[in-house]
Amino acid sequence: MEIREEEIRELEKADLECIWHPFTQMELYRREKPVIIEKGRGCRLYDMEGNAYLDGVSSLWTNVHGHARTELDEALKAQTDLIAHSTLLGISSVPAVRFARKLLDVVPSGLTKVFYSDSGSTSVEIALKMAFQYHRQSPKGNPKKTKFLTFVNAYHGDTIGSVSLGGIDLFHEMYRELLFETYKVASPYCYRCPYGRDYPGCKLDCLLGVEKMLDEHHDEIAAVVLEPLVQGAAGMLMQPEGFLRGVRALCDHYGVFLIADEVAVGFGRTGKMFACEHEGVTPDILCLAKGISGGYLPLAATVTSEEIFEGFLGEFTENKTFFHGHTYTGNPLACAVAIASLDLFEKERIIENLQPKIAFLKEKLSAFKNLSHVGDIRQRGLMVGIELVADRNTREGLPVADRTGHQVILEARKRGIMIRPLGDIIVLMPPLAMSVEELDKLCEATYESIRVVTEK
Numbered sequence: 001m002e003i004r005e006e007e008i009r010e011l012e013k014a015d016l017e018c019i020w021h022p023f024t025q026m027e028l029y030r031r032e033k034p035v036i037i038e039k040g041r042g043c044r045l046y047d048m049e050g051n052a053y054l055d056g057v058s059s060l061w062t063n064v065h066g067h068a069r070t071e072l073d074e075a076l077k078a079q080t081d082l083i084a085h086s087t088l089l090g091i092s093s094v095p096a097v098r099f100a101r102k103l104l105d106v107v108p109s110g111l112t113k114v115f116y117s118d119s120g121s122t123s124v125e126i127a128l129k130m131a132f133q134y135h136r137q138s139p140k141g142n143p144k145k146t147k148f149l150t151f152v153n154a155y156h157g158d159t160i161g162s163v164s165l166g167g168i169d170l171f172h173e174m175y176r177e178l179l180f181e182t183y184k185v186a187s188p189y190c191y192r193c194p195y196g197r198d199y200p201g202c203k204l205d206c207l208l209g210v211e212k213m214l215d216e217h218h219d220e221i222a223a224v225v226l227e228p229l230v231q232g233a234a235g236m237l238m239q240p241e242g243f244l245r246g247v248r249a250l251c252d253h254y255g256v257f258l259i260a261d262e263v264a265v266g267f268g269r270t271g272k273m274f275a276c277e278h279e280g281v282t283p284d285i286l287c288l289a290k291g292i293s294g295g296y297l298p299l300a301a302t303v304t305s306e307e308i309f310e311g312f313l314g315e316f317t318e319n320k321t322f323f324h325g326h327t328y329t330g331n332p333l334a335c336a337v338a339i340a341s342l343d344l345f346e347k348e349r350i351i352e353n354l355q356p357k358i359a360f361l362k363e364k365l366s367a368f369k370n371l372s373h374v375g376d377i378r379q380r381g382l383m384v385g386i387e388l389v390a391d392r393n394t395r396e397g398l399p400v401a402d403r404t405g406h407q408v409i410l411e412a413r414k415r416g417i418m419i420r421p422l423g424d425i426i427v428l429m430p431p432l433a434m435s436v437e438e439l440d441k442l443c444e445a446t447y448e449s450i451r452v453v454t455e456k
Ligand SMILES: Cc1ncc(COP(=O)(O)O)c(C=O)c1O
Pocket: 118, 119, 120, 121, 122, 124, 155, 156, 157, 158, 227, 232, 233, 261, 262, 263, 264, 265, 289, 290
């Protein structure tokens, strides 16, 4: 027992001395006791001291079937017996081929080619370069189309290309001088509508902004880049019904590609396999990561239409090759697990069985209205944002320095819940495998944590 204590203290010390944590103010991090996760079982995480936490945000929106899921573990072990990694540059691997075939069976119809990488950010970088290069070299392209239309509050990752597309000042403004310019339009945020309108009376004025921009600049715009249905990192901002369909129609009308970034919303989070399905939309390029491997290993895919792929065909000397590829692109271990994950979706009819959980969550969330600092409750499938405000009538935010969202998640930890806020928006995004009983606990503990922090 004592040896264990020693080991824990040693690791805590080493964590503080050695690791620079992402998206974390280390000055403040150093003032709190680190939580060091040792194992996961089902929808629970266990720290070194043996404390259990419900994984309320799916380990940063990745986990789908729970931790240490036998089927995924076995697929991983079986693949390690064969090979851990071989390259996709110019040769192929069994799991990469098999997974590509399976993935194409489930993505919106009309998408025919899978380009692998290893994170959401890279999947978006690839989409950008594909759209740009297509227009420079395809006989059907237009080399003047070098720009992108993006949205305020967008988040597409942390590499320079994807940051250029971003629209969250807190994360992105610092790097402005490093970034390329994009045409930016306001995104739907019905609780704080940028057009000062109310849904549904508004008739989607947010689409008019997109239309105006495309009307003026479509000759220069290669693609519109959108997080379909939900802008996750901005605080689970949900788009009204018809917005995505409307953007697709505008892209078609103005001859502009639609890049759908389903890194966060893909693989069942919104209640369908892909968010685009809710509105019968097929994008020209689909970006996938996070849940693609069930939350096990870094894997991403940029899935494209045949038309785009064909724009890259030619003799070597024509220089139409897509000169892009990361070292671990299409890693066999990750692809083997991704196959097992898709098998589980099928075998356990996960999307179908999700619907009662979504309804249960909706009912539980309705109680949060009783809390006087809850301004807005947003839900799409198993994606939830609870926006805390200082004053419900004026919708004025809470003082930033109070870090209310952070205080709430510290309270939640005491109640056995691991969640991570986006500012003062409390995010819930449980694994699809979370049971109704666990969802109940997640909601009860989150409610109580918000109450304790905001109503003292
Ligand atoms: C919509 C979206 N795109 C891209 C990314 C970046 O993914 P990654 O962190 O794997 O690079 C994220 C991450 O949260 C995301 O939510």
